[in-house]
Amino acid sequence: MTTINTNVKALFVRNALQANEASLTSAMQQLSTGKRINSAKDDAVGLAISTRMTQQIRALDQAVRNANDAISMVQTTEGATQEITTMLQRMRELAIQAMNDTNANDQRSYLDLEFQQLKQQIVQISSNTEWNGFPILNGTAGQQVGPVPVFKTVANGQLSTDLTYAAGGITTSNAGTIATGGTGTLAKSGSLAMTVAATGTAVNATLTMEDGNQITFAGSFSNKIITFTN
Structure with a gap:
């Protein structure tokens, strides 16, 4: 006949030692930090209140x-x-x-x-x-104090702005026109114009900047959103 011997008193002692060890560890942590609440397990509600304060x-x-x-x-x-x-x-x-x-x-x-x-x-x-x-x-x-943001980031990598763009610093030499869906390159000096087929028609055009020049947008945009892609 097979029997299983279990020392119940030893298990009680072991559980008591583990509980005392956990309590002692928490007490030592509180003494070392000087705080009653060091983690959420000490007092979850108190930690939330303390964090907010x-x-x-x-x-x-x-x-x-x-x-x-x-x-x-x-x-x-x-x-x-x-x-x-x-x-x-x-x-x-x-x-x-x-x-x-x-x-x-x-x-x-x-x-x-x-x-x-x-x-x-x-x-x-x-x-x-x-x-x-x-x-x-x-x-x-x-x-100098409290500048107002001029651009607002929207979804899909787009920029929304209410600014009115002026053609400053770019001469009329080497000018070109970008039709709807076309592409164009701005050289060291020059300007690029974008034409729209009809009111309400979306315009997809690619503008390439070289040597850090300035691109000037003329006209109005109904949704005030300009999309920049690589």
Whole structure:
């Protein structure tokens, strides 16, 4: 007769040791990282909440850094404008002083010399005051911040744009016409025109650029989509 001997108490001890080992490993991980939740098995719901809060915290930290950068830019602008204000006040003082009839002509010339130098310094400050590589006092700062995307990517490798293209920088020499479904090559100088058979007819034309030239599209596109293929 065949019998199977099973040590039930030993199995209980083994299971208890495995459970204690897993608990000890989790406790050591929490002690080493200083975090109660280190993985989803510790607390799935708590990990989801923690991840969402971490995202919010990082976003707010970046917003604070952005605000500090803006404050620094404004402080730079304020320092430059204070210098300009001081120079303008001095220029007004010189202009009033030059109105004094007791001044000789050479004295007025000295006053005018200082006046012109202050004027040049104001122009230099306005042109050379920069923040992060772009000028902030010459009237172009608004063109450097927050550019609007001019192209939008759509399906099938197409580009959609609302821009109006102008024929600039290409001469009329070596001009050619691409008919519907045709191909054409733009040489070092020249222009290419694309003709459409009828309204609503799709145009499939191949334009080849050489030496980094510019291709000019004239006319209107109903769906505003241009497809570029290799």
